Amino acid sequence: xDRNRTxxxxxxxxxxxxxxxxxxxxxxxxxxxxxxxxxxxxPTVEIxxxxxxxxxxxxxDHYRAMFGGAGEGGVPVFHYFRNSLVVSVTSTVIAxxxxxxxxxxxxxxKFRFKGGIFVGLMLFRAVPGVALSLxxxxxxxxxxxxxxxxxxxxxxxxxxxxxxxxxxxxFFRQIPGELHEAAEIDGCTRWQAFWKVEFPVARSGVxxxxxxxxxxxxxxxxxxxxxxxxxxxxxxxxxxxxxTAEFTINWGGMCALAVLMILPALILTFIVxxxxxxxxxxxxxxx
Amino acid sequence: xTEVSLRNVxxxxxxxxxxxxxxxxxxxxxxxxxxxxxxCGKSTTLRMIAGLEAISDGExxxxxxxxxxxxxxxxxxxxxxxxxxxxxxxxxRENLGFSLTIAKRPEDEIVRAVDEAAGILGLDELMDRxxxxxxxxxxxxxxxxxxxxxHPDVFxxxxxxxxxxxxxxxxxxxxxxxxxxKVDSTIIYVTHDQxxxxxxxxxxxxxxxxxxxxxxxxxxLFEQPVNxxxxxxIGSPPMNQLAxxxxxxxxxxxxxxxxxxxxxxxxxSNGQKVIFGFRADNLTPVGHGLREKGETTxxxxxxxxxxxxxxxxxxxxxxxxxxIQGKMLNPRPVAPGEDLTFNxxxxxxxxxxxxxxxxxxxx
Ligand SMILES: Nc1ncnc2c1ncn2[C@@H]1O[C@H](COP(=O)(O)OP(=O)(O)O)[C@@H](O)[C@H]1O
Ligand SMILES: [Mg+2]
Numbered sequence: 098x099d100r101n102r103t104x105x106x107x108x109x110x111x112x113x114x115x116x117x118x119x120x121x122x123x124x125x126x127x128x129x130x131x132x133x134x135x136x137x138x139x140p141t142v143e144i145x146x147x148x149x150x151x152x153x154x155x156x157x158d159h160y161r162a163m164f165g166g167a168g169e170g171g172v173p174v175f176h177y178f179r180n181s182l183v184v185s186v187t188s189t190v191i192a193x194x195x196x197x198x199x200x201x202x203x204x205x206x207k208f209r210f211k212g213g214i215f216v217g218l219m220l221f222r223a224v225p226g227v228a229l230s231l232x233x234x235x236x237x238x239x240x241x242x243x244x245x246x247x248x249x250x251x252x253x254x255x256x257x258x259x260x261x262x263x264x265x266x267x268f269f270r271q272i273p274g275e276l277h278e279a280a281e282i283d284g285c286t287r288w289q290a291f292w293k294v295e296f297p298v299a300r301s302g303v304x305x306x307x308x309x310x311x312x313x314x315x316x317x318x319x320x321x322x323x324x325x326x327x328x329x330x331x332x333x334x335x336x337x338x339x340x341t342a343e344f345t346i347n348w349g350g351m352c353a354l355a356v357l358m359i360l361p362a363l364i365l366t367f368i369v370x371x372x373x374x375x376x377x378x379x380x381x382x383x384x
Numbered sequence: 385x386t387e388v389s390l391r392n393v394x395x396x397x398x399x400x401x402x403x404x405x406x407x408x409x410x411x412x413x414x415x416x417x418x419x420x421x422x423x424c425g426k427s428t429t430l431r432m433i434a435g436l437e438a439i440s441d442g443e444x445x446x447x448x449x450x451x452x453x454x455x456x457x458x459x460x461x462x463x464x465x466x467x468x469x470x471x472x473x474x475x476x477r478e479n480l481g482f483s484l485t486i487a488k489r490p491e492d493e494i495v496r497a498v499d500e501a502a503g504i505l506g507l508d509e510l511m512d513r514x515x516x517x518x519x520x521x522x523x524x525x526x527x528x529x530x531x532x533x534x535h536p537d538v539f540x541x542x543x544x545x546x547x548x549x550x551x552x553x554x555x556x557x558x559x560x561x562x563x564x565x566k567v568d569s570t571i572i573y574v575t576h577d578q579x580x581x582x583x584x585x586x587x588x589x590x591x592x593x594x595x596x597x598x599x600x601x602x603x604x605l606f607e608q609p610v611n612x613x614x615x616x617x618i619g620s621p622p623m624n625q626l627a628x629x630x631x632x633x634x635x636x637x638x639x640x641x642x643x644x645x646x647x648x649x650x651x652x653s654n655g656q657k658v659i660f661g662f663r664a665d666n667l668t669p670v671g672h673g674l675r676e677k678g679e680t681t682x683x684x685x686x687x688x689x690x691x692x693x694x695x696x697x698x699x700x701x702x703x704x705x706x707x708i709q710g711k712m713l714n715p716r717p718v719a720p721g722e723d724l725t726f727n728x729x730x731x732x733x734x735x736x737x738x739x740x741x742x743x744x745x746x747x
Contacts, residue, residue: 275469278436283483283530284457293486297473 130359137352144348159349172350174357176328177336183246184332185314188253192310195254196261197303201291203262204269218259226256230323237324244326252320257310264309268302269295304372308365315362333358386448387412387570388433388538393442395428402428404594405442415564415571419581420591420617426574427542433572434540435459447537462531463540466547468523470515476526477511483534501529504566521552528560532567541573545580557583578618582606590614612741615661615734621698623661624708627738630656635735638704642681645730648745657738664698666729667710674713679731685710690718699724
């Protein structure tokens with residue numbers, strides 16, 4: 098009886114510690130994001146207050162100003178949003194198409210220098226993007242694609258392809274080769290066997306790769322800030338800088354724009370989360 | 385009519401040769417089993433017939449048509465894989481109908497063909513499940529169903545039962561045999577299990593190291609093995625094999641002499657090294673054999689171990705320093721260490737040349 102009770106108590110304590118640990122970790126992850134959201138609804142005085150004000154008053158001033166005219170603190174949000182969307186979606190689609198083909202080739206075919214090429218692709222990822230910004234700037238300026246969607250898409254495709262290759266290679270590798278052989282015997286061409294069998298089976302993996310590629314492009318700042326100048330091509334992360342003047346920073350406006358940036362990414366991730374989880378816990382294929 | 389024909393078919397992987405020139409004619413409706421130890425090139429041969437593996441040299445024809453350069457989809461074959469290779473994202477119904485869907489057959493025809501196959505294999509209850517929700521035996525059945533839906537010219541099976549437990553395996557063996565009687569198609573079946581080969585085949589092709597050792601009916605391979613390898617591979621328990629020397633009209637197995645069987649008399653030379661082989665069935669204690677008449681000789685042996693199997697008992701003894709097995713029908717209890725007199729049926733014995741391993745009197 099007594100032993101049972103101590104046992105139960107110990108379990109309860111452990112459960113609470115577990116809960117507390119999780120809470121701390123989640124807080125570390127979430128509070129900055131939450132703070133941004135809260136700040137976007139606060140008057141500037143409250144944002145700057147020391148000590149911080151925890152219970153906010155609520156105002157939509159920053160949003161109103163942001164969408165307002167250029168004179169009273171507005172920024173071309175819709176342009177930035179459109180630029181971000183065009184660049185991210187296009188570069189993701191292209192990177193997935195190229196990367197998936199590459200990943201499939203690495204998983205299924207033998208060719209010369211296979212290992213070397215693979216390592217090379219990964220090494221390419223090791224180069225920090227900022228280090229490339231100056232050379233890219235010079236080359237793009239010469240070629241005349243500076244400050245264009247096309248230039249930025251090119252850069253993001255190059256950035257995302259190696260990672261996509263690596264990720265999809267892993268997924269295709271887990272699909273037994275007999276699957277496409279069975280499809281070919283059932284009457285498919287090699288191409289049909291891929292699209293009708295192997296691609297659907299690896300779908301979650303491809304979706305995961307796409308999310309990663311999209312978020313990378315959507316959030317990228319270092320290169321975009323060098324390669325875009327005008328309203329016609331600046332993406333949202335670069336647009337955030339519009340809120341910094343010579344001596345002041347409009348924190349409220351910045352936070353409001355940041356919220357607009359986070360929202361689509363959040364929604365997209367939410368939509369494909371089922372695939373994402375399925376993709377990350379792949380392996381039910383063998384059976 | 386010849387359905388499948390292989391002429392001097394060779395497979396090379398780089399510089400290494402895996403299949404060294406296979407010649408084989410398979411009749412329409414025949415059940416042929418390729419059997420042999422693992423790594424002997426059975427799967428490679430099957431996959432060359434299927435079109436999944438390029439043919440390095442030689443010629444494969446199906447239904448009178450050379451198919452060397454045709455992709456699998458143009459060979460009108462079906463294949464059942466060892467790990468079943470069911471499409472995991474499709475239901476059983478979609479799996480079964482996939483080949484017809486690809487061929488753009490009308491919907492009602494697909495439904496009819498799928499239902500028919502499901503009926504034959506007892507899959508009706510499972511049609512809306514995904515493969516992940518099926519047991520091993522059920523997956524096996526779906527894989528077979530997928531193969532029969534298209535009414536192919538030839539069925540190819542690559543070790544389809546080796547992922548199942550022993551009980552299910554013997555059950556599925558019967559189903560495959562029934563299936564063959566029902567659909568009446570040509571079947572080429574690969575296995576490393578000689579029991580499967582013996583029970584299923586119309587004709588067995590026994591392979592070793594990329595070559596065919598012997599082709600024949602199960603009984604031919606069992607009763608007239610052309611060499612030591614075939615003799616040792618087919619049959620359970622394996623054939624007893626004793627090294628010996630020809631001396632006059634007897635074979636000396638060390639201290640024991642046995643008369644030369646009449647079937648090979650005159651084909652042996654004095655002093656020739658031979659291997660003397662006989663099956664446990666043909667070494668029986670006096671009064672406990674199937675057949676006591678005919679060409680026999682008697683041996684006195686001490687039994688040191690018994691394995692009662694119900695209707696018969698396996699007896700282990702030592703003859704000329706080698707472990708051998710005999711069989712007792714209508715068994716009575718035998719104590720270890722008991723001395724028994726055995727009849728050895730000489731007309732069922734095999735003599736192989738020790739140098740080449742080939743059977744004497746059979747070429
Ligand atoms: N892709 C390959 N590359 C090189 N050698 C191979 C390949 N596939 C099979 N082999 C070799 O060919 C031989 C026959 O293989 P396989 O046909 O799979 O044997 P089995 O099916 O009889 O067990 C083996 O020695 C194997 O190592
Ligand atoms: Mg094999």
